[in-house]
Amino acid sequence: MTARFTAKLGSVAAALLFASACQSTSLRTGAIHPPAGVITWGASAYRVGEAVADRGYRLVVHTSVAGHDARIRLSNAFGDRPVTFDSVYAGLRRTGAELVRGSNRRLTFGGARSVTVPAGQAVLSDPLPGHLPAASDLAVSIHTPDAAGPVTGHWLGMQTSYVTSGDHTAEESAASWTKGTGSWFYLDAVSLRASRGTRAVVALGDSITDGWHSTPDRNRRWPDYLARRLQRADTGIKGVANEGIAGNKVLADGSGPSALDRLDRDVLSQPGVRTVFLFEGVNDLKAHTDVTAEDLTDGYEELVQRAHAAGKCVVAATVGPFKGWSEWDQDAEAVRQEVNTFIRTSGEFDAVTDFDRVLRSPRDPARILPAFDGGDHIHPNDRGMRAMADAVDLKSLDCADPDPNTDPAPKP
Known part of the structure; x- marks a missing residue:
């Protein structure tokens, strides 16, 4: 039987920051430094087609564990060029693409409203203050102003999300989000601070x-x-x-x-x-x-x-x-x-x-x-x-x- 838990763990990094601290597709055991918190949702990233400029995505995901200070991870692991996210929001889904009134809030990255993720890397948002319930439908809305090349995402979502043209990420209404998709784009994890x-x-x-x-x-x-x-x-x-x-x-x-x-x-x-x-x-x-x-x-x-x-x-x-x-x-x-x-x-x-x-x-x-x-x-x-x-x-x-x-x- 393989020896169980034979290696001593290094200290866990305080956080996964954007750009230089993001993780690439080539990481191997020993270079892994997970951020603090617990993952509440995840979906494996791979190449899912070609990017479209000025595209908005409202991505619906179902959480598992409850907690606070939620963070999302956006991945460009399979891109061949940097991708910029100039507006990212997260809120609770009411029905379809409509959000619970007052729940949609802007996410930041190192304090900035936009972030550019290099090819092959990922970015973790700043914590979003507040409580995220267990088994809730979280809607993450992102906009990519000039995306091109391969898209990183997850094809078989078994969940309806939504796409649109232009930046409608701040809107809680479903009026601009009329086109459904069965895939997730760029988003590959949601984590939070849970009980000890x-x-x-x-x-x-x-x-x-x-x-x-x-x-x-x-x-x-x-x-x-x-x-x-x-x-x-x-x-x-x-x-x-x-x-x-x-x-x-x-x-x-x-x-x-x-x-x-x-x-x-x-x-x-x-x-x-x-x-x-x-x-x-x-x-x-x-x-x-x-x-x-x-x-x-x-x-x-x-x-x-x-x-x-x-x-x-x-x-x-x-x-x-x-x-x-x-x-x-x-x-x-x-x-x-x-x-x-x-x-x-x-x-x-x-x-x-x-x-x-x-x-x-x-x-x-x-x-x-x-x-x-x-x-x-x-x-x-x-x-x-x-x-x-x-x-x-x-x-x-x-x-x-x-x-x-x-x-x-x-x-x-």
Whole structure:
């Protein structure tokens, strides 16, 4: 078993400032200095098309843990030139693109109303005074006056956000925000100051974690159901960040960077993270690229080693059934079974959640249970998503024997 929590952590940086202190796509373990606070929402960044000048975005995100002094992270990780945000606001969403009256307030960056983010980097806003409730719809409105080149964002939002021409970020009305979009642009994290001892779990996964085949605009991805359980539970793990990417692989880039390549940016750089929940692998083994079980488990081991070196717990989930999907065959199934045996029995992980056992049909264990099938024989529906979240042992999300050298939770 990989040695758990073997590395001493350096002191945590006081804050992630804009420009020179922002993090690039090439960061590796050892260079990660998360800011203070706890992540309450996240979405993995990757390239999602070409930028349009004078474009406004009203991005609707659903928080997990409550707190105060919220901060947002804007990413230009996949841009090839600087991008300027000349107006950024955040407020509570009432319905559609309309905001709760009086809730929309300007965000600043190092005290300035605008910020320019270099290519490959990210920026964290100044804290926004006030309380942000748990399970609230936060609307972040941004304007880019002269953006061009590749856009950094998240394609599969499963949430309606809004775009417009011109700067309407300060408006609480929906009048100027009439065009919907299912993607998020530039925004990849929201964090805040939570009560002492509060920590977060980050779900590192593919399209199942991303929520494909769950009901849009209803927050029924399995990490959403998990977040609702955690809010009611007697545990310090309250924050949940969904870092799933549709089509993502552990070993190879494709639909976004591989899990190995994005671990630092999407997980280890986020504030207040206690646990990595690893649920990836089906895209590696069904792609018929000669990936063996040993290849995939080697990838898992590297992820665990890097997460443990950063002082994080790692919970892994078994790879779910997908017989009936067009890429399924007996060879891929054999690799899946071998990989799942490793996950269950190797002792490599701090804990294991057996999603395969939850989702599979007792009549044909290579198939997803019909009642949980979203229709394509690989992605669960809302019922399946909820069953997955219900299967997670909440106590497993916080290691029972943390390394004594690990820094305590950031103070609020």
